[in-house]
Amino acid sequence: MSESISITDNRTGKTFEVPIKDGGISSEQWQKYLPGIWFYDPGLTTTAMTESAITYLDGDAGVLRYRGYPIEQLAESSTYLEVAYLLIKGELPNKDQYSAWVDDITHHTFIHENVRKRFIEGFHYDAHPMGMLVSAVAALSTFYSDAKDIFDPASREKQIVRLIAKMPTLAAAAHRFSMGMPFVYPDNELTFPANFLSMMWKVAEPHYKANPALVRAVDVLFILHADHEQNCSTTAMRTVGSALADPYSSAAAACAALYGPRHGGANEAVVRMLTDIGSIDNVQGFITSVKEGKTRLQGFGHRVYKNYDPRAKIIKAAADDVFAVTGRNPLLDIALKLEEVALNDEYFVSRRLYPNVDFYSGLIYQAMGFPVDMFPVLFAIPRISGWLAHWLELLNHEGKIVRPRQLYVGPEERKYLSMDQR
Numbered sequence: 001m002s003e004s005i006s007i008t009d010n011r012t013g014k015t016f017e018v019p020i021k022d023g024g025i026s027s028e029q030w031q032k033y034l035p036g037i038w039f040y041d042p043g044l045t046t047t048a049m050t051e052s053a054i055t056y057l058d059g060d061a062g063v064l065r066y067r068g069y070p071i072e073q074l075a076e077s078s079t080y081l082e083v084a085y086l087l088i089k090g091e092l093p094n095k096d097q098y099s100a101w102v103d104d105i106t107h108h109t110f111i112h113e114n115v116r117k118r119f120i121e122g123f124h125y126d127a128h129p130m131g132m133l134v135s136a137v138a139a140l141s142t143f144y145s146d147a148k149d150i151f152d153p154a155s156r157e158k159q160i161v162r163l164i165a166k167m168p169t170l171a172a173a174a175h176r177f178s179m180g181m182p183f184v185y186p187d188n189e190l191t192f193p194a195n196f197l198s199m200m201w202k203v204a205e206p207h208y209k210a211n212p213a214l215v216r217a218v219d220v221l222f223i224l225h226a227d228h229e230q231n232c233s234t235t236a237m238r239t240v241g242s243a244l245a246d247p248y249s250s251a252a253a254a255c256a257a258l259y260g261p262r263h264g265g266a267n268e269a270v271v272r273m274l275t276d277i278g279s280i281d282n283v284q285g286f287i288t289s290v291k292e293g294k295t296r297l298q299g300f301g302h303r304v305y306k307n308y309d310p311r312a313k314i315i316k317a318a319a320d321d322v323f324a325v326t327g328r329n330p331l332l333d334i335a336l337k338l339e340e341v342a343l344n345d346e347y348f349v350s351r352r353l354y355p356n357v358d359f360y361s362g363l364i365y366q367a368m369g370f371p372v373d374m375f376p377v378l379f380a381i382p383r384i385s386g387w388l389a390h391w392l393e394l395l396n397h398e399g400k401i402v403r404p405r406q407l408y409v410g411p412e413e414r415k416y417l418s419m420d421q422r
């Protein structure tokens with residue numbers, strides 16, 4: 001038995017063989033034998049748009065690995081900046097590499113004063129912070145004239161460091177603006193997660209010291225959200241990047257995709273859903289409305305995971321550490337009841353719908369005091385590392401511009417009619 005498939009074109013009776021390589025068949029072979037016949041695959045549910053060595057998912061087994069390292073081990077023993085290095089460079093850093101990386105990131109956390117004063121503070125008072133982030137990331141491309149030198153390795157490295165370093169600063173600036181609080185400058189004495197919490201919550205104290213348990217929880221959440229293979233926002237990054245746009249413009253497109261409630265907006269939707277349910281007594285009624293198609297169980301289901309999202313398991317465990325400091329989030333009881341009912345209900349079992357990364361993350365963020373509309377922003381901060389790793393991989397592969405085909409089902413040619421003839 002050869003690793004291949006045979007296809008017969010019944011219009012000509014010809015049969016041809018296409019090899020199976022790394023779990024896929026190449027479209028080039030297909031086009032050689034069947035020119036002009038396209039795969040129809042809305043949502044790209046069964047299409048591999050690239051080869052990638054960054055993240056591995058096994059949806060049936062609930063496995064997630066970054067560059068071969070299981071997510072459980074990274075969440076247990078690593079830091080977000082170390083994981084960002086791993087995703088971008090492909091290997092874990094040694095001590096010198098790590099300290100140089102951390103030093104580089106730490107010294108690029110500042111944003112140009114005009115980004116804050118003229119851009120962020122130019123938004124309407126009630127602007128959604130994710131809308132502000134999408135715009136601010138795009139605006140960064142106008143502050144760095146070397147951003148377009150995407151084939152210069154030194155320039156690429158500089159933009160990558162800038163974006164990883166500045167995402168928390170932009171995120172915190174958007175939050176502080178929407179709360180009418182003064183902007184807080186980065187504190188280079190603090191670690192990456194601790195500095196983010198300082199920029200978010202510092203008021204009058206000379207130095208803001210976050211609770212170490214909350215700092216660690218933020219670092220673990222950043223690790224869990226850093227990458228996830230060819231998800232919607234990463235596909236946006238690769239698509240825009242394939243046109244050779246600068247990394248800031250490509251990342252802004254990815255941010256915009258992540259803003260959607262089906263993707264990064266889901267943890268915001270989960271907390272709103274739990275709040276609307278309001279009590280454990282209403283859970284069964286809500287589940288019934290989901291099964292009747294009236295609404296969706298936010299935070300459940302996944303295109304790839306047909307098993308428990310491994311990240312959800314880790315987040316559920318991290319919740320205990322956070323609640324020990326902040327007090328238990330009362331919505332947790334509703335979430336646990338929803339999970340219990342859904343995992344024992346044929347509707348969800350038959351569709352292989354399990355909690356995903358978003359089902360519990362929002363509860364932790366809310367308990368830590370983050371406003372609900374900051375949740376997609378908290379997702380974007382670490383996901384920038386994954387987007388940039390894929391962007392680099394795309395450029396190093398010298399991939400073609402992303403330009404899919406279509407099956408045209410519109411009207412045949414017809415003659416233009418003047419207004420009085422219509």
Ligand code: SDX
Nearest residue numbers: 228231262263264266296297298299300301302303351356
């Ligand atoms: C993320 O891709 C990634 O990796 C994303 C992500 C990442 O790290 O980047 O993991 C992060 O985005 C997680 C997903 C967050 N979104 C949500 O939690 C929103 C709620 N979930 C969905 O809307 C849905 O499950 C998706 C969008 C996540 C996946 O959609 P699919 O794979 O296109 O599945 P589908 O819509 O085709 O659903 C299959 C069936 C359908 O029923 P039938 O039409 O067959 O009867 O399952 C049903 C759907 O109606 N279904 C749900 C459901 N999700 C799917 N029914 C109720 N509640 C849900 N949440």
